[in-house]
Amino acid sequence: MSAAPTAVLGASGQVGRLVLDALVAAGHEAVAVGRTAPRDAPAGVTVRVVPSYDGGALTDALTGCGAVVATLGLPYRSTVWAAQWAPLVAAVTAACRGTGLPLTFLDNVYVYGDAREPLRETTPLRPCSRKGEARLAGWHVLAAHADAGHDVVVCRAADFLGPGASLGIVPWPAVVAAAGAGRPALPWLGDPDAPHSFALTTEVAAALVQVALDPSMRTDTVLHLPAVEPTTGRALADALGRVRTDGRTVRLRALRSPVVRAAALVNGAAREQAEMMYQVEHEQLVDDSVVRALGWSAPRTTVADVAALAHARAERDARVSRP
Structure with a gap:
């Protein structure tokens, strides 16, 4: 585990802010990176605001860090996701490639589509929605990053429930x-x-920190986070x-x-x-047996x-x- 701080991308979001809390609570240094500064960031957290995730600004913001946790989001509109999600993922993977940093990427389960059995890491990717198709395009970018030999774990979570989850099946x-x-x-x-399976937001944040900083949790490219x-x-x-x-x-x-x-x-x-x-x-x-076994x-x-x-x-x- 690196003694360098962990960068949290999307630190102003519903889970990113909780990841900062989890890092600080575990005694780790954190750098909050995003297009806006998080409100009431924990004491001691370094805040780096970037105008966008494209170009060299993100690479510069990651300088001096030891790992990256990405908790990115976009407005909940399929047209926005179709146009912007894969390019956003590509910008993040390019910055991690340029800095050599391991990437822990928070994702959801939309890529599985209308599966009628428990969702596992090996479930076929058959999205049946425009948002799922956008997530699949982002997954292809992440998979190519992994295939090129870069350290990335895509952490898929069930629907959020808990502090910060203002949208969803039950806000x-x-x-x-x-x-x-x-x-x-x-x-x-x-x-x-x-x-229905949910993921408690505070557990999602804590699990992302553990996956990011514990090499024994990084055994494969896809990992389901703990579910309620x-x-x-x-x-x-x-x-x-x-x-x-x-x-x-x-x-x-x-x-x-x-x-x-x-x-x-x-x-x-x-x-x-x-x-x-x-x-x-x-x-x-959502089957979370793998993360529990790890x-x-x-x-x-x-x-x-x-x-x-x-x-x-x-x-x-x-x-x-x-x-």
């Missing part, structure tokens, strides 16, 4: 609200009885109801495909979600753990809001 602010006072409904995209115990929308709502101090149940508000397709006629966000509904209208499970030793997070985390956040928010 974290909605989960926190459901765990607190009042009677909010818990929104859920898709079939509320279809089991599979759950359903109904099970999550029940778990949130059990942690509430007022004893009230949490109502579930499921948004099924016909509703999303109808909303897509007039709403841009719904149009972007419509092509991804294949993920949530039937079971989608050394991820934390006990599996359960839906009860998620509810307790949300309740603790709701209680903290309530204390802050009191006069």
Whole structure:
């Protein structure tokens, strides 16, 4: 493990900011690199703002670092992803090639498409959405980087759940609200009885740090990050109801495909979600057995753990809001 600092690309994003926290908590130096500076970066973190990821600016920003963790994102629009994702990945791999730095790249599972079995590192890549096709184009860039002999591990994560995850099947602010006072409904995209795998954002960040800095975790080019115990929308709502101090149940508000397709006629966000509904209208499970065999030793997070985390956040928010 290098004593040089670890660069975090996309450090202002929902996971990048958590990676900075995880590095600092583990006693490592960190350099936050991005087109904007992260808000409230941990003390001691060096911040390097680049005008873009193209050209020599990124290479310069990585000078003096010992490893790179990329947690990059783009606006959630398929046209943007199709035009910009592969070039962005190419710019990052070029900078790592120029500096000789190992790359740990955060990705999602869109490249697998509508697979009807647990997703493994060996599952065929058959995207069935425009966003999945864009991710596949990015994967080809990363695979070529690996084939050329460069050190890269692509870490694929299930849908995010937890601090910082404001979008997705069930946004974290909605989960926190459901765990607190009042009677909010818990929104859920898709079939509320279809089991689904999530990745807790704080675990994603910690696992990225471990993969980046522990050579024994870098045995292959693709690695699935730790996943929460599979759950359903109904099970999550029940778990949130059990942690509430007022004893009230949490109502579930499921948004099924016909509703999303109808909303897509007039709403841009719904149009972007419509092509991804294949993920949530039937079971989608992510197999994380490889990362656990390699050394991820934390006990599996359960839906009860998620509810307790949300309740603790709701209680903290309530204390802050009191006069």
